[in-house]
Amino acid sequence: MAKRMELKDLDIYYGSFLAVQGVSMVVEPRSVTAFIGPSGCGKSTVLRSLDRMLELTPGGRVEGQVLLDEQDIYASNVDPVRVRQQIGMVFQQPNPFPTMSIRDNVLAGIKLNNRKMPKSQQDEVVERSLRGSNLWNEVKDRLDAPGNGLSGGQQQRLCIARAIAIEPEVLLMDEPCSALDPISTLAIEDLIQELKENFTVVIVTHNMQQASRVSDKTGFFNIEGTGKPGHLIEFDYTEKIFTNPSLPDTERYITGQFG
Template identity: 75%
Template sequence: DPVDVRGHVGMVFQRPNPFPTMSIGDNVLAGMRLNNKKLKKSDADTIVERALRGANLWEEVKDRLARPGSSLSGGQQQRLCIARATAVQPDVLLMDEPCSALDPISTLAIEDLMNELKSTYTIVIVTHNMQQAARVSQMTGFFNIDGAGKPGHLVEFDDTETIFSNPAEKATEDYVSGRFG
């Protein structure tokens, strides 16, 4: 059941996408409310604080939870989206190039956050940034396609250290060394 699966998976997209008509607090609770969870105000407040603390955003926004999520900077918006994704306490957190639209300082904040969150969540990140993959991943998979319009396939999957220092496949070595891609 897709609805059941969505309850176990959190998703963070390439560009921050806070819901523009919702406040910071309501953005965090959106997943809970989408799943028709009725919350007492005290429970909702606890979830908002827990999720925003988990996303290292609480101290920056605790006095303006009623302001629109879109009023935050790009890096803050992405951390708000991470808080929204983790508020439902998923089993897996999927992140599709979560830093591609961010400046270097915001990227570092998101990478630090990913390193903290991986003790709680299984995180699957898609990135074309090889340095980022080496910094934040424990396991790395290299996917490739044979040509335009052809389906992609998994070329190699191993410990990140092995993928970057001694890959088994030449295509992987060519990609991670920058000779291809």
């Protein structure tokens, strides 16, 4: 069940260093939200705060709120492991577990969470997840083959299958196509459009054309200079951001004048 997320006055720190300041936005359920902006402006840092992975970095902490359907995921009574079951993550480099088969890669998150299920149910999860990532027809006859024997684009779709197998409400993607060739990139972009039927999707991308193609809303992040915190400059419907942005900095970035 896709859920709404809301960021309220989010400040993100690494130790005493303020990395990102004052981010507020609403991410609607069953939509694709893209984060764009130059390197070092905090896009991936914000993304990592949305499933509490930021805390795995030494000194990483947040002030403000991240609400998942009104529940603050940083509240003292919230288990971060449970948060990461509700909010899945797909990384920049495809990272299937090298010693595991395709089948076991899909089931890895479920086994990690100690969820016991009979083989018949496991088979259903594997097929549903691989169909959901548009990979089933390519691998259904070799589920016991190593996951890292697939092509780069297939490996990334396997990682998406692994992420959706645990049935999260939100799916985060950190530059999921940056390591892929154009044909694999197109396949992932088509898949993102299908995934939003069941998930709330947030994607970080350096590719502005990709943001314009796949997202419903876009957040433009920027940074004033080295050592300064990143800021969310503008957040709006993607079509407006790319055709009629409200702020000069957004227009300058979109038109390639910096970044």
